[in-house]
Amino acid sequence: MSNQETSRTRHRRGSAKPTLKDVAEAAGVSSITVSRALNTPERVNGVTRQRVFDAVDKVGYVPNLVAGSLATSSSRFIAVIVPSLSNVVFIEVIKGLQETFEARGYQMLLGNTDYDLQREHQLVRTFLGWSCSALVTAGLRHSEACRTLLSHWDKPIMEVMELGEALDLNVGLDHHEAGRCMARHLLERDYRSIVYVGACMDGDYRADMRFSGHRHELEAAGLEAPLIELDQLGSLAAGTAGLDRVLKEFPDARAIHFANDDLATGALLHAQRLGLRVPKDIAIAGFNGLPLGQHVTPRLTTIQSPREAMGRRAAEQVLRRLDHQPVTRRQHDVGFKLLVGQST
Amino acid sequence: MSNQETSRTRHRRGSAKPTLKDVAEAAGVSSITVSRALNTPERVNGVTRQRVFDAVDKVGYVPNLVAGSLATSSSRFIAVIVPSLSNVVFIEVIKGLQETFEARGYQMLLGNTDYDLQREHQLVRTFLGWSCSALVTAGLRHSEACRTLLSHWDKPIMEVMELGEALDLNVGLDHHEAGRCMARHLLERDYRSIVYVGACMDGDYRADMRFSGHRHELEAAGLEAPLIELDQLGSLAAGTAGLDRVLKEFPDARAIHFANDDLATGALLHAQRLGLRVPKDIAIAGFNGLPLGQHVTPRLTTIQSPREAMGRRAAEQVLRRLDHQPVTRRQHDVGFKLLVGQST
DNA sequence: CGCTGTCATGTTAGCGCTAACATAGTTCTA
DNA sequence: TAGAACTATGTTAGCGCTAACATGACAGCG
Numbered sequence: 001m002s003n004q005e006t007s008r009t010r011h012r013r014g015s016a017k018p019t020l021k022d023v024a025e026a027a028g029v030s031s032i033t034v035s036r037a038l039n040t041p042e043r044v045n046g047v048t049r050q051r052v053f054d055a056v057d058k059v060g061y062v063p064n065l066v067a068g069s070l071a072t073s074s075s076r077f078i079a080v081i082v083p084s085l086s087n088v089v090f091i092e093v094i095k096g097l098q099e100t101f102e103a104r105g106y107q108m109l110l111g112n113t114d115y116d117l118q119r120e121h122q123l124v125r126t127f128l129g130w131s132c133s134a135l136v137t138a139g140l141r142h143s144e145a146c147r148t149l150l151s152h153w154d155k156p157i158m159e160v161m162e163l164g165e166a167l168d169l170n171v172g173l174d175h176h177e178a179g180r181c182m183a184r185h186l187l188e189r190d191y192r193s194i195v196y197v198g199a200c201m202d203g204d205y206r207a208d209m210r211f212s213g214h215r216h217e218l219e220a221a222g223l224e225a226p227l228i229e230l231d232q233l234g235s236l237a238a239g240t241a242g243l244d245r246v247l248k249e250f251p252d253a254r255a256i257h258f259a260n261d262d263l264a265t266g267a268l269l270h271a272q273r274l275g276l277r278v279p280k281d282i283a284i285a286g287f288n289g290l291p292l293g294q295h296v297t298p299r300l301t302t303i304q305s306p307r308e309a310m311g312r313r314a315a316e317q318v319l320r321r322l323d324h325q326p327v328t329r330r331q332h333d334v335g336f337k338l339l340v341g342q343s344t
Numbered sequence: 345m346s347n348q349e350t351s352r353t354r355h356r357r358g359s360a361k362p363t364l365k366d367v368a369e370a371a372g373v374s375s376i377t378v379s380r381a382l383n384t385p386e387r388v389n390g391v392t393r394q395r396v397f398d399a400v401d402k403v404g405y406v407p408n409l410v411a412g413s414l415a416t417s418s419s420r421f422i423a424v425i426v427p428s429l430s431n432v433v434f435i436e437v438i439k440g441l442q443e444t445f446e447a448r449g450y451q452m453l454l455g456n457t458d459y460d461l462q463r464e465h466q467l468v469r470t471f472l473g474w475s476c477s478a479l480v481t482a483g484l485r486h487s488e489a490c491r492t493l494l495s496h497w498d499k500p501i502m503e504v505m506e507l508g509e510a511l512d513l514n515v516g517l518d519h520h521e522a523g524r525c526m527a528r529h530l531l532e533r534d535y536r537s538i539v540y541v542g543a544c545m546d547g548d549y550r551a552d553m554r555f556s557g558h559r560h561e562l563e564a565a566g567l568e569a570p571l572i573e574l575d576q577l578g579s580l581a582a583g584t585a586g587l588d589r590v591l592k593e594f595p596d597a598r599a600i601h602f603a604n605d606d607l608a609t610g611a612l613l614h615a616q617r618l619g620l621r622v623p624k625d626i627a628i629a630g631f632n633g634l635p636l637g638q639h640v641t642p643r644l645t646t647i648q649s650p651r652e653a654m655g656r657r658a659a660e661q662v663l664r665r666l667d668h669q670p671v672t673r674r675q676h677d678v679g680f681k682l683l684v685g686q687s688t
Numbered sequence: 689c690g691c692t693g694t695c696a697t698g699t700t701a702g703c704g705c706t707a708a709c710a711t712a713g714t715t716c717t718a
Numbered sequence: 719t720a721g722a723a724c725t726a727t728g729t730t731a732g733c734g735c736t737a738a739c740a741t742g743a744c745a746g747c748g
Contacts, residue, residue: 019734030698035736045696060496065473066419067734069410070703085439088432095429098456107470110454112442126451129409152404236639269639292636295580295613363704374728379706389726411704414733691747699740710729717722 018059027055038063069131078318079127081111081120081137083203086233089260089288089307090138093160096311097136104319106133115203121146128153134318140164141205156321160314162206163333169321171314171332175206178303178336179213182257182285185301187221189344191255191283194218196227197242197267198259199234207259210287214257226250234259239266243274243282255283255344261290261302268296268343283344289337298342310334362403371399382407413475422450422662423471425481427459427547430577433604433632433651434482437504440655441480448663450477459547465490472497478662484508485549500665504658506550507677513665515658515676519550522647522680523557526601526629529645531565533688535599535627538562540571541586541611542603543578551603554631558601570594578603583610587618590626599627599688605634605646612640612687627688633681642686654678 024031029048037044037052044052055061069075078101082090098108109132111123121143127135128149134156142150150157150167157168162175186194196214198207215225228245232238242263246253258264264286271278278284278298286293289304313334320327368375373392381388381396388396399405413419422445426434442452453476455467465487471479472493478500486494494501494511501512506519530538540558542551559569572589576582586607590597602608608630615622622628622642630637633648657676664671 020736021734031734032699032736033697036697039736043696048696062469062493063473064414064475064734065470066410066413066417066475067703068736070408070414070705071734071736073410073703075410085435085442091429091435098429098454102456108454110442110452112446125406126409129407131408131410149406236635240639266639269641273641291580295584295610297613297617364706365704375704376706376729377727380727383706387726392726408704411733412706414735415704415706417733689748692745693747694745695743697741697743700738702737703735705733706731707733708729708731710727712725712727714725715723718720 017064018061019064020061022059023052023055023061026059027051073131074133075131076106077109077127077130077132078106078315079109079111079124079130079132079135081113081123081127081135083113083115083138084233085112088290089305092307093138093311093314096308096313097315098311100312100315100319115200117141117143117146121149124149133322134158136160136314136318139206140166140170156318158314158318160310162209163331166331169314169317169327169330171310171317171334173305173310173334173336175209176213176216178287178305179210179215179257180217181213181336181338182210182287182301182303183214183217185338185340186255186257186283186285186344187217187223189255189283191344192223193250193252194223194225194255194257195246195250195253196225196257196259197230197246197263198227199230199232199238199242199263201229201259204234204259207287210259226253230263234262236262236266236269239263239268240270243267243270246282253282255279255285258284258286261286261288261293261300264300264302264343265290265293265296268293268298268300279342279344285344289339294339294341300339301341301344302339304337304339306334306336361408362405363408364405366403367396367399367405370403371395417475418477419475420450421453421471421474421476422659423453423455423468423474423476423479425455425457425464425467425471425479427457427482428577429456432634433649436651437482437655437658440652440657441659442655444656444659444663459544461485461487461490465493468493477666478502480504480658480662483550484510484514500662502658502662504654506553507675510675513658513661513671513674515654515661515678517649517654517678517680519553520557520560522631522649523554523559523601524561525557525680525682526554526631526645526647527558527561529682529684530599530601530627530629530688531561533599533627535688536567537594537596538567538569538599538601539590539594539597540569540601540603541574541590541607542571543574543576543582543586543607545573545603548578548603551631554603574607578606580606580610580613583607583612584614587611587614587626597626599623599629602628602630605630605632605637605644608644608646608687609634609637609640612637612642612644623686623688629688633683637685638683644683645685645688646683648681648683650678650680 020031020034023034034052037049113120136158138161140159159166159170162172196211201208218225230238264284268284286300286302289302293300364375364378367378378396381393457464480502482505484503503510503514506516540555545552562569574582608628612628630646633646637644
C-alpha cells in the first residue's frame with residue numbers, strides 16, 4: 001500500500017484540549033504570535049495582543065507547559081530534596097525557599113529521601129529528567145554516583161543547612177561551632193557533668209557535627225563528653241525517653257545538651273512531671289530555637305537557627321544565578337544565636 | 345535560495361545530553377526498543393534488554409521525562425494544593441500523601457495558596473498545564489473560575505480535610521460534628537460560660553465550621569456562645585494573646601474552646617505563667633491532638649484528627665482511580681476522636 | 689533615492705519521546 | 719501444511735510548543 005493510504009487513518013493521540021493553534025485560528029494570527037503574546041507580550045503589537053488574549057479566554061486555553069519545556073529544554077521547576085518531612089526544621093527551610101521561588105514564577109518539586117542516599121540519587125535522576133532550572137538539596141553528603149551525576153549538570157546546585165566543601169552554591173551554618181557555643185555556655189555556668197543526647201545521628205549527621213564541637217570544648221576543659229544516642233527520631237516523646245536514660249545511665253549528670261529542641265522540650269516537660277527542678281536538679285539545653293521551647297517555663301536555653309531565612313537566602317542566590325547576575329561568593333554563613341533561657 | 349541550502353546551517357538547540365537515540369546506537373537497536381526496555385521491560389527479549397541497560401550505563405543516559413510526558417500527554421505528577429505550609433496539620437496530610445504516592449512512582453507537585461482562592465485558581469491552571477495525573481486540594485472551597493476549570497478536567501480530583509459537596513473524590517472529617525463533640529464534653533463537665541477562640545477564621549473556615557457546631561450545642565443548652573477571633577495565625581504566641589483577651593473581655597469565662605492545639609497549648613502554658621490553675625480556674629480545650637498538647641501538664645483535652653491517615657487514605661483512593669479500579673464510594677469519613685486530658 | 693535599522697509577524701524545523709501501525713520470524717493448531 | 723497467533727523489533731508520525739531564520743512594511747538619513 002502507498003504512503004498516502006497508510007497516513008490516512010493514523011489516529012490522533014493527545015487530549016482534546018485547545019492548543020496554541022486553536023487560539024491562533026480564533027484570533028486570526030499564526031501560532032507563533034500567540035506564543036509571543038503570552039510569553040513576551042512586549043514583542044507583539046497592542047491590538048494584536050488583545051485579540052490573542054480574548055481568543056485565549058474564548059477557547060479556554062491552558063498552556064501546555066510540558067510542550068513548552070521540551071521546546072526550550074528547560075522548565076521553571078526547582079528541585080528541592082530534603083531528608084525528612086517530619087522535622088519542622090526542613091519544613092521551615094522549604095517554606096523560605098517556596099515563597100521566594102514562587103514569587104518569581106518557579107515551581108518547587110519536592111523530594112524526600114528519608115535519610116537514604118540511594119533514594120537521593122534516584123530523586124536527582126528523576127529531577128534532572130524534568131529539566132529543572134536548579135536543584136536545592138539539604139546537606140553536603142551524597143552518594144558517589146549522585147555526585148558524578150550532578151557534576152555533569154550545568155544548572156545551579158545549592159546545598160543548604162551546613163557549610164563545607166560544596167558542589168556549587170552553599171548556604172548554611174557551622175554546626176560544629178554551634179555545638180561548641182552551647183558547650184561553652186554550659187561550662188561558663190559551671191556545669192561539669194554534661195551529657196549530650198542525640199537521636200538517629202547517623203541520619204541527622206549535623207547533630208553529630210554539633211556533638212563533635214561540644215566534645216572538643218569539653219575535652220579542652222579536661223572533661224569527658226558522654227553521648228547517648230536514641231534510636232528514634234527527635235520528638236517530645238523521644239526527649240522523655242532521653243531524660244530517663246540519662247537519669248539511669250548517668251545519675252551524676254548535671255546538664256543535658258540535647259541535639260534539638262523537640263528532645264529538649266520533651267525532657268523539660270518530663271522533668272516537671274517527675275518533680276525535678278530545672279535547672280537546679282538538671283539543666284537542659286536544646287538547638288533550633290523553636291517557638292515551643294520559648295513558651296515553656298522555664299524557658300529553654302537553645303541556639304536559634306535562622307531556618308526560613310536560610311531558605312530565602314538560598315533561593316535568592318539561586319535566582320541571582322538564573323538571572324545571570326554575578327555571584328560574588330559561593331558560600332554564605334547565615335550564622336546562629338545563643339538564646340539563654342532559664343533552663344540552664 | 346533552495347531548501348537544501350537553508351536547512352544546511354540551522355542550529356541544533358536542546359542540551360548535549362545523551363538521548364534515547366544515543367543509547368540505541370550504542371546498543372545496536374532502534375530507539376523504540378530502548379524505550380520499551382526501559383518502560384515495559386517484559387516486552388523485550390532478555391538479552392536485548394541487558395544490552396540496552398549496559399548501553400544506558402555506558403552513555404550515562406537520563407530519560408527526558410518532559411519529552412515522555414508530551415508524547416503520552418500525561419506525567420506522573422500529582423498536584424497537591426494546600427492553603428499554608430506554616431500549619432503542621434497540612435504538613436502531616438502532605439506527608440501521608442507524599443509517602444503513598446512516592447511509593448507508587450508518582451511525584452508530588454506542591455502548591456501553597458496562602459488562603460487565597462485567586463492564587464489557587466492560578467496554581468490549578470499551572471498544574472493542569474503540567475498534565476498532572478491527578479489533583480489533590482485541601483478543602484471544598486474554590487473560586488467559580490477554578491471550579492469551571494476543574495469540571496472540564498478528566499483526571500481524578502481529590503478534596504481533603506472536610507466532608508461535603510465535592511467535585512469528585514472526598515476524604516475528610518465532619519468539622520461541625522467535631523465542634524459539637526467538644527462543646528458537649530464541656531457541657532457534660534458542667535462548664536456553663538464557654539468562650540470559643542479562633543484565629544483568622546475567614547481563611548481557616550474549618551475552624552468556623554467547628555465553631556458553628558459548638559454554637560449549636562451551646563444554644564441547644566440555652567447558653568450564649570461568645571466568639572473571639574484573633575487576627576494572627578494559630579500559634580503558641582497567638583494562644584497567649586487569646587487567653588489574655590478572654591480574661592479581659594469575658595472575666596466570667598470558665599472554659600475556653602480553642603480552634604486548635606497550638607492556640608490551646610499556648611494559652612495553657614501562659615495560664616501557668618500567670619499562676620492560673622487549669623482546669624480549676626479556667627478549663628482549656630483544643631483541636632487536632634498534636635503531640636505538643638499531650639506532653640504538657642495538665643494534658644490537653646482535644647480532638648484527635650487523623651491527619652497522616654487522611655493523606656494516605658486520599659492517596660489510596662486516587663491511586664485506585666488511576667489503576668482503573670472500581671471506586672465504590674466517592675466520600676470517605678476518616679472520623680475523629682475525643683481525647684480527654686486533665687485540662688477540662 | 690537607495691541604504692540601513694527597527695518593528696511586527698510568519699515559516700520551518702525541530703525538542704526527545706512514544707502510540708500506532710508494520711514486518712518478520714517462530715510456534716501452535718486444525 | 720496453510721494460516722492463525724504470538725513474539726520481538728522496526729518505521730513513521732506526531733505530542734504542542736518555541737528558536738532560528740525569513741519577510742515585508744515603514745521610518746530615518748545622508
